[in-house]
Amino acid sequence: MxxxxxxxxxxxxxxxxxxxxxxxxxxxxxxxxxxxxxxxxxxxxxxxxxxxxxxxxxxxxxxxxxxxxxxxxxxxxxxxxxxxxxxxxxxxxxxxxxxxxxxxxxxxAALAELWLGSLQGAKDAAVIVLGTGVGGGIILDGKLRMGPHFQAGELSLSVLEASKPEVEKMVGFIGSAVLMISKINEAVGNDDLKNGQLAFEALKSGHEEAQTIFQNYCRQIAYLILNLQAFFDLTTYAIGGGISSQPLLIEEINQQFNTVIEGSPLLSMNVADLSIIPAHFGNxxxxxxxxxxxxxxx
CATH class of the missing domain: 3.30.420.40 (ATPase, nucleotide binding domain)
Structure with missing residues (x-):
């Protein structure tokens, strides 16, 4: 060996x-x-x-x-x-x-999921890593897409809200799990703004403002998945990053994605069924x- x-x-x-x-x-x-x-x-x-x-x-x-x-x-x-x-x-x-x-x-992280994780055997899939920014890996025909400039899957660099100024329009800002957790902790009154456990405790307790922040965040990730689906027509999205160990995150992203699709006859007719799952590997x-x-x- x-x-x-x-x-x-x-x-x-x-x-x-x-x-x-x-x-x-x-x-x-x-x-x-x-x-x-x-x-x-x-x-x-x-x-x-x-x-x-x-x-x-x-x-x-x-x-x-x-x-x-x-x-x-x-x-x-x-x-x-x-x-x-x-x-x-x-x-x-x-x-x-x-x-x-x-x-x-x-x-x-995408290669790990393809090799031994939640994307084993997948031909067309993506890993979305939610952390300080938003990382990604796109699997096409069973292989990681690198691109001629080695930048395929650099999701943080894409634009999600064009009306926002400068960096605030970018996926790396909008999809930042660190920023979302900080907003929740600030709304709740926690001194440690970076403490993810405290943020999810507030969510589980039903704190209204915390839930609004979280739902809006997951809606943006759902929009990101919708855009990727339009570009690549994938079957599976594995969500990684530290907060992906929280079942509530995957549940809410799925809920928000389904709400977006069901709320639009055009999307309902055109967007194929897909799976949004947690990545297998953690840190x-x-x-x-x-x-x-x-x-x-x-």
């Missing part, structure tokens, strides 16, 4: 896991993500690989930003701007003589997807 190291670079932490080629996770850990320096970032990455390099066959990365998966080069880097134009694949090959792959984090999704990227493109 071959072993691989999967590394998920997030804005707060770098998560890593020793994994078998069949996807079994052997062990995992994390360390804080350096905020400002590429040199510090690479030092952290080297400290992880040094623990395992004699046991592993390759290193698989999930990272923020646009990724040229052929060269393993990161562009923009999301919140980690120092990653811009870093050819991480070559860096690892030069230092350790190990094969490496690099994939965008949301696309890695480890990017690790599994990163490994699958490496296995499929050694």
């Amino acid at each position: 071959k072993y691989y190291l999967a590394i998920d670079v997030g804005g707060t932490n770098i998560k890593y896991a020793l994994m078998q080629e069949d996807g079994k996770l052997i062990s995992s850990d994390k360390l804080p993500t350096p905020e400002h320096s590429l040199e510090e970032f690479l030092t952290s990455i080297y400290s992880i690989i040094d623990q395992y390099h004699e046991r592993i066959t390759g290193v698989a990365f999930s990272v923020p930003g646009k990724v040229d998966t052929e060269t393993g080069t990161i562009y923009f880097g999301g919140a980690l701007t120092y990653l811009d134009q870093l050819c991480l694949k070559q860096v690892i090959k030069d230092k350790y003589n190990l094969p490496a792959s690099v994939q965008n984090d949301a696309k890695a 480890d999704a990017n690790l599994y997807g990163a490994l699958y990227q490496l296995l499929e493109n050694p």
Whole structure:
């Protein structure tokens, strides 16, 4: 059995896991993500690989930003701007003589669902990752769509409400789970605006303003799904991100989607049946997807 190291670079932490080629996770850990320096970032990455390099066959990365998966080069880097134009694949090959792959984090989540998760066997589907922004991965004919610019599925960059100013019209703003949770906690009077558990407790207790915020949010996600359906004609939408573990979220998105369709004779006649389900993998999704990227493109 071959072993691989999967590394998920997030804005707060770098998560890593020793994994078998069949996807079994052997062990995992994390360390804080350096905020400002590429040199510090690479030092952290080297400290992880040094623990395992004699046991592993390759290193698989999930990272923020646009990724040229052929060269393993990161562009923009999301919140980690120092990653811009870093050819991480070559860096690892030069230092350790190990094969490496690099994939965008949301696309890695989609690959995880396609490989071992809720989209196994799916030919045409999508993963929508609800977090600080909205990430996505589009599966067409059983394969992840990358696009000629490696930007297919960058849902945050699409426009949902054209009448809004600047960033407020973008899906990344409108569909931000972090922003929605903050609005609920502010409405309820919770001091910790980022606490998702408190926000969902308010929803479950029937807090009226919290429910209005939540319903409006889920309606926007339903509109996003409707747009994707018009473009791609998919069968299944898997909702990921931290809040996807809340059954209430999936229930409300389905409810809002059905309300939109049933309220329009035109949509009722033209929109085929589809499934909106929770993604299978939670916080480890990017690790599994990163490994699958490496296995499929050694």
